Amino acid sequence: MHKPEPIRLIALDEDDLKLISSMLQDAVTTIGDIRFEAAARRLTVTLNRYRWEAPGERVRCGLQLGGVMSVQSRRLRREARRAVVELLALSFEPGEAPGGTVVFTFAGGGDLRASVECVDAVLADLTAPWPTPRTPGHED
Template identity: 55%
Template sequence: MSSERALRLIAQNPEDLPVLSAALQDAAGTLGDFQYEPKARRFTLALNRYRWEGPARGRGERVRAALQIGSVLSVRSQRLKQGARDAVVNLLALSFEPGEAPGGALILTFSGGGALRLEVECIDAALADVSRPWRAMARPGHPDASGGKAAPS
């Protein structure tokens, strides 16, 4: 198990989001671990994050992480089954569509075509590792441009 410190990141503008997106690429979780609190204007996700910054050899590590997004005005989902709390999803990317400044929409894109669209008043996101890392079952891989399997990084 790695002795590296827990990752803690914040995003307050569009330029911060690629770092959060890279840290969350291939994070897996269940829909039951997603929570929207309209009165608090907060959306929270708990995920098993692949530690891309961790060991480069072998299968790597995963760690339990929480992503909290504040100033959320509304949430819409696409191709994510409502009420399927045990459904497993894999996060591919986090992006931002600007709206009336400083607001817009945070888009969480999942494998299989699923997405969450969070309309936000402003970018207010925090990511924190909340457990010790454990050995991953496999290193995530993605098809390369030719359609084949990409070499592990």
């Protein structure tokens, strides 16, 4: 059986970001694995991604946004660094072209909003995959 290669994706526009969003649906992370470096204008999130392309597996991956001017969160407590959150989707809200806001929508109603100069995102798998007994499910 052929195993899919590690994911390495770049997003430079809203359509590209939609592809990355689909790859990250149901990824889990902790609050402590979300890092904004204001001086570098970079937001980095490491997650355990469910491998929809190889069901029954997860892999550690990194998502990095460049050109980030500010980050705001709602219903995500920064001091709860070990709290686990599940990413449902990434989206882009256009602003003054080519900028806008990349929105991370988490289960339970939390979100993270990164104001960006433009869409500049990279997603990369960082580890070998491992088996997981649980397949994410969604209520209709």
